[in-house]
């Protein structure tokens with residue numbers, strides 16, 4: 001068994017334990033393996049251990065790896081980094097989901113670019129006519145230089161996504177403020193879940209993308225349906 005496969009097993013166990021401890025079914029929580037800075041080889045090792053969802057933060061890096069791993073057609077790329085509008089065209093050709101939509105302008109651009117890519121058949125990682133799945137990133141901690149929309153802007157961003165026929169609104173995402181104690185993430189995770197309830201609940205926003213290696217347990221307790229784990233699977237980033 002490779003190192004990656006062994007660590008992946010451990011993360012899966014941790015996730016299943018957290019789900020059971022929260023009275024939830026372990027199959028309700030999906031794992032996105034965050035592979036930023038890691039090699040295509042490491043991604044292949046995870047793929048061979050049945051991992052299919054991978055997260056990348058940088059457009060060029062995702063593009064390069066998608067080309068290197070083009071022989072794995074059912075691998076799904078999740079774009080989880082800050083996205084500039086001028087990179088939207090490339091992202092929608094590769095990703096099946098974007099977790100970091102945080103403005104009406106970005107929603108509009110993604111909608112337009114996704115429709116174009118679909119018309120041109122340039123959607124390597126989605127079913128030919130599938131819509132791009134999008135999450136709205138919310139800056140729940142109100143940190144000054146962080147991406148994500150303010151909670152007060154959320155309604156407008158959600159509406160902008162729903163007015164784009166090529167996009168499928170699936171949920172909310174957050175990265176909590178960093179502190180020494182992972183348990184501190186619980187409050188921002190609960191806040192994201194409350195925002196979901198205030199904006200149509202699970203019927204409108206079925207997914208909550210929250211929780212990383214250090215705080216995944218607290219995310220699952222707060223209702224995460226997707227956790228994004230890098231270090232726990234691939235080891236420390238240099």
Ligand SMILES: *Cc1c(COP(=O)(O)O)cnc(C)c1O
Nearest residue numbers: 034080212213228229230231232
């Ligand atoms: C890097 C990153 C992760 C994974 O973080 P780890 O601590 O390595 O698990 C998750 N989400 C986002 C948005 C990231 O940038």
